Amino acid sequence: MSLLVVGSVAFDDLETPSGRRDHILGGSASHFSLSASRFNPVQVVAVVGEDFGPEEFGVFAGRPIDLSGIRKMPGLSFHWKGQYGDDLNEAKTLETHLNVFAGFKPDLPPTFREAPYLFLGNIDPVLQLDVVRQMKTRPRWTALDTMNFWIDGARPALMEVLKEIDILLVNEAEARSLTGERNLVKAYERIRTFGPRILVVKRGEYGMLLFTPEGAFPAPAFPLADVQDPTGAGDTFAGGFLGYLAQAGTLDLPVLKRAALAGTVMASFAVQAFGTERLQSLQDADYQARVDAFTRMISLA
Amino acid sequence: MSLLVVGSVAFDDLETPSGRRDHILGGSASHFSLSASRFNPVQVVAVVGEDFGPEEFGVFAGRPIDLSGIRKMPGLSFHWKGQYGDDLNEAKTLETHLNVFAGFKPDLPPTFREAPYLFLGNIDPVLQLDVVRQMKTRPRWTALDTMNFWIDGARPALMEVLKEIDILLVNEAEARSLTGERNLVKAYERIRTFGPRILVVKRGEYGMLLFTPEGAFPAPAFPLADVQDPTGAGDTFAGGFLGYLAQAGTLDLPVLKRAALAGTVMASFAVQAFGTERLQSLQDADYQARVDAFTRMISLA
Numbered sequence: 342m343s344l345l346v347v348g349s350v351a352f353d354d355l356e357t358p359s360g361r362r363d364h365i366l367g368g369s370a371s372h373f374s375l376s377a378s379r380f381n382p383v384q385v386v387a388v389v390g391e392d393f394g395p396e397e398f399g400v401f402a403g404r405p406i407d408l409s410g411i412r413k414m415p416g417l418s419f420h421w422k423g424q425y426g427d428d429l430n431e432a433k434t435l436e437t438h439l440n441v442f443a444g445f446k447p448d449l450p451p452t453f454r455e456a457p458y459l460f461l462g463n464i465d466p467v468l469q470l471d472v473v474r475q476m477k478t479r480p481r482w483t484a485l486d487t488m489n490f491w492i493d494g495a496r497p498a499l500m501e502v503l504k505e506i507d508i509l510l511v512n513e514a515e516a517r518s519l520t521g522e523r524n525l526v527k528a529y530e531r532i533r534t535f536g537p538r539i540l541v542v543k544r545g546e547y548g549m550l551l552f553t554p555e556g557a558f559p560a561p562a563f564p565l566a567d568v569q570d571p572t573g574a575g576d577t578f579a580g581g582f583l584g585y586l587a588q589a590g591t592l593d594l595p596v597l598k599r600a601a602l603a604g605t606v607m608a609s610f611a612v613q614a615f616g617t618e619r620l621q622s623l624q625d626a627d628y629q630a631r632v633d634a635f636t637r638m639i640s641l642a
Numbered sequence: 643m644s645l646l647v648v649g650s651v652a653f654d655d656l657e658t659p660s661g662r663r664d665h666i667l668g669g670s671a672s673h674f675s676l677s678a679s680r681f682n683p684v685q686v687v688a689v690v691g692e693d694f695g696p697e698e699f700g701v702f703a704g705r706p707i708d709l710s711g712i713r714k715m716p717g718l719s720f721h722w723k724g725q726y727g728d729d730l731n732e733a734k735t736l737e738t739h740l741n742v743f744a745g746f747k748p749d750l751p752p753t754f755r756e757a758p759y760l761f762l763g764n765i766d767p768v769l770q771l772d773v774v775r776q777m778k779t780r781p782r783w784t785a786l787d788t789m790n791f792w793i794d795g796a797r798p799a800l801m802e803v804l805k806e807i808d809i810l811l812v813n814e815a816e817a818r819s820l821t822g823e824r825n826l827v828k829a830y831e832r833i834r835t836f837g838p839r840i841l842v843v844k845r846g847e848y849g850m851l852l853f854t855p856e857g858a859f860p861a862p863a864f865p866l867a868d869v870q871d872p873t874g875a876g877d878t879f880a881g882g883f884l885g886y887l888a889q890a891g892t893l894d895l896p897v898l899k900r901a902a903l904a905g906t907v908m909a910s911f912a913v914q915a916f917g918t919e920r921l922q923s924l925q926d927a928d929y930q931a932r933v934d935a936f937t938r939m940i941s942l943a
Contacts, residue, residue, distance in 0.1 A: 428824070523728050523729075524866075524867060524869065525865065526866060526867035527867055530867075544848065547845065547848040547849075548862065550862075550865065556938075556939060557865050557939060558939060558940070559849070559862030559863070559865060559939070559940070560862070561851075561861070561862055562860070564826065564827050564851060564858050564860060565825075565827060566825060566827035566828055566831075567825075568825065595942070595943065598942050599942060602942065636942060637857075638857060638858060638859060638860070639859070639860070639940060639942075640942075641896070641899050641900060641903065641937060641940075641941075642896065
């Protein structure tokens, strides 16, 4: 019962107040699949360049992650260079080299086209729609991430693909520009008319707000003394959240709440080291201990 | 077992995207005492001008609020004129007339000097310290609110009064400038060395973060579709939080959590109308229904 993700696999150069890393594994599909695979098998569709070798592929090894949808193309992989100041909520993009990602045309392997769960990472909505159309059977649910670049620049295509979406994941600014509503409760009501019945509003260090037809669930972030690098936190959250949902098989509110908690805890680990470093070393016992601590923390008892 | 509050009582002119009100009741002690008195008897120390008449005093009538510490002085009451744009987190001050508040020298009535619970609203820390020294017996706990104006401009006096404080309530920017720590977990560790053992970081629409020696509690705000006016939300939160604590009589973590929830719910009502309008009309059943809804919302079960 695989969870299929279509997104970017990249190299990042990162600088934060805690230090810097050059040429480390990044991209939405990388963060997502390392996080989701803790809960459910993942199939990845992405494109990489010739600079993506055994070392990078090795990061995914030993996990239920099917990489047969990662296509290697002549040229270099997507490369992002970013910097954070004291306010870790704001990334400053220093360089973006799309490289092979500029020509990304997702082509799903036949075995991927029947995946029951689909996550469309933040790519051109025209490509997201194309992926939806390549599916042989309609997934049990489809989730989508996007950003203001597409909301502002490719709205018709985005509105078209949103009709096929069950779960939308965006940040506050995106929810607002997508709907024209500043108030998030109203933004959710509007988004329901676009297609998605479940909305996750990602709020960085403030946590997230989940909206469902059965009710809302505001989940705070896990308070941390040591935040090294927030890159990929949103994709790591999405991975934990959707991986948990895929494993559970239902979208009932109590399951969605537990899934939000799983995503929150995964993201809390991710930001404690650079890139995917902490997800790579994360053990089941670490994860379970923090889920327990978080559950106790938000419990009123 | 009264809760004594020292703060401002004022007239506000308010303009928000939902409308405007001129010359309505405002000030930290007004919002605080209307909120706290739902849980515990309150004693108010403040100063008003000759423009503060029976109509204004009448707002507090029929509640366990002792107004004998409100001194009437020649001149006009404190008057604030503020405006909010679409971002209700940011107030723009259009006019501030301190009027009689400029000469405010709290003078506690003898019966107030043995109050077991004390809240020092956001005033000059020199005056806050003076109030502490007027107390005949040390309160079971003392809570304090302040702002960047005093943190930047009256730090020595503020540090002096913080030594006497058990519970500090500030917003994120204030916690950061007070400690020089951007990370709130570290800011709390630093604040503990100043005196307070409990820290409440108010985050507006993101809720609040409670830090205690026993652990943290991040409480989201109650998601609302209709926010009319955020003026006084922080003081209303403080009133509900501290009123609940005074009533409970202990500072155990489970009680602090329930108190945070009480404050959050009171603040959620306050912002749904202008000034203190909604607190004035609030019924027990309204309050209890929202506490129940909020408890269900944040519960994982």
